[in-house]
Amino acid sequence: MCGIVGYIGKGQAKPILLQGLKHLEYRGYDSAGIAVWGKNGLQILKTHGRVEDLSQQASTWEGEGNLGIGHTRWATHGKPSKKNAHPHISADGQVILTHNGILENYLQVKQTLQLEGWSFSSDTDTEVIANWLAKLFQLHNQDPIATLTDFLGQAQGSFALAILFRNFPNRLFALRKESPLVVGIGEGENFLASDLPPLLLHTRRVYYMENGEIACLQADKVAFYSDKGELLSKKAEEISWQTEKMDKGKYPHFMLKEIHEQPEAVARTLRYLREGGMDCAKHWLKNVEQLTIIGCGSSYHVGIALQYAIERLCQLPVRVELASEFRYREIPMQGLVVAISQSGETADTLAALRKAKKGGCATLAIVNVVGSAIAREADCALYTQAGMEIAVATTKAYLTQLITGYYLAVQLAVERGSIDVFQARCLLADLLDLPEKIKEILRQKEAIHRLAKRWKDMQYCFFIGRGMDYAVSMEGSLKLKEISYIPAEAYAAGELKHGAISLIEPGTLVCCVCTQEGVFDKMRSNMQEVQSRGGELLTISIPGGVACDICLPKTEEMFMASLSVIPLQLFAYFVSVERGEDVDKPLNLAKSVTVE
């Protein structure tokens, strides 16, 4: 979602901000802008379009100086347009800011400000914040910290802000309430960003801002304040892990690159887990009586697949909840809660995790982004080793979440005594064989591409499966619809006849995932039912299963989801390419969903 960058120091702000925004593009956005402060005063440049357009316009733009803020906007209040793009400036010209998040009480505040004579030129809640801060700035005799603490005390919602006050030309202020912000420390220059990639171009020393914190950046120092305005002493963190280059290499899209990185990502994740990555979880696996998994989107789908594996392996009932529902449910809370998130910043998952903690549950997080809010707030974080995922549609993060969950399931089963150490070793051997099997499936890429060419113009389709295969069907249908815009629905195969079968007509595609031996016969009957109505099948199965279009290598049945998802990722990818869509940046979607 929205991305914020900021710079103050010895260098020219413009190229640093533009490069920073380029490195936040993957979060998803519809417009972009920068404000630079220098010898030509304060200059603002915005575009309803890509950072590339902004950079092009900036090449002949007069914005020069050593202080600035930038933004990629993902529209919440007000449609995507140049007028609504950030940065926004207060009506009195005192406050210039960019914003990620939502000010929930914006309407009421806007009405009050309008009555007081403050004018507005956009439809955004951000401009409400700019005017509100300008009013508070006057009230607090132009004291920025008093202004920001007062604002924090009254503002509702979740947000991160990068702020310039016109009367403080050598300072960049930042404020965090829920939405992420990181400060990067340089030599005679300091940086601000929503996420690490823009910062890592310049420094590996960072401060993660906590909730309710305010930062004041100058070229040679940074000070942090609490929401009460007290000066804080914070410890900088050194980013020690290797970061990948954000380029596509030999691939036309990040998504295809990331699909191909999966064998290595799985091997890396298993290595990490075997070398102690799960040590912090051991304590929490003792005496688990109730297990709940929470997540959103694909991370939720991982939870569903794990439910089948954990229940079978550990003889333990597992509840899987959409984080956005769980956070508002009134339910007794007990046991262990596992939060799954690639970004570690998803607002709903974070809120659900906090609810679980507040309710007295032990919490584990399966997270990809190191140092993210969910990773830091859970009792223990298990890091998937997917590496940075740029494509909005997740592939390697999904798969490494699944692998981490399988590994966790095996450890839990040993802890509970539902399997012995020898069985655990055999299961681990199966996991270790997965990278080679994934490579085998990737070699069927051309066959999958041909299927995609055949089906690219379909109006809608279904994905069906039973048990674990149903969980994978959910992921397959999400992948297809999010990047190709074809309505796709996943059904537990046995449910089809309870309603959706009325939509099957001659030519309707039904993708069948069929890897679970105990239900082969049932699946065959379901496939017959589809064919009897003229529906067409695309089958993904294993030798000895149903007649398959895509045949998967076999592994332990509980782990089949980690293989059957690969052709579905490729199918979605190729359909999107054949339809000429922007695969890596699907419309309206964001990589990191930091608002509700």
Ligand code: F6R
């Ligand atoms: C789909 C996709 C999303 C995310 C969801 C949760 O391809 O990527 O559905 O899975 O937004 O995000 P995280 O895992 O970052 O919490």
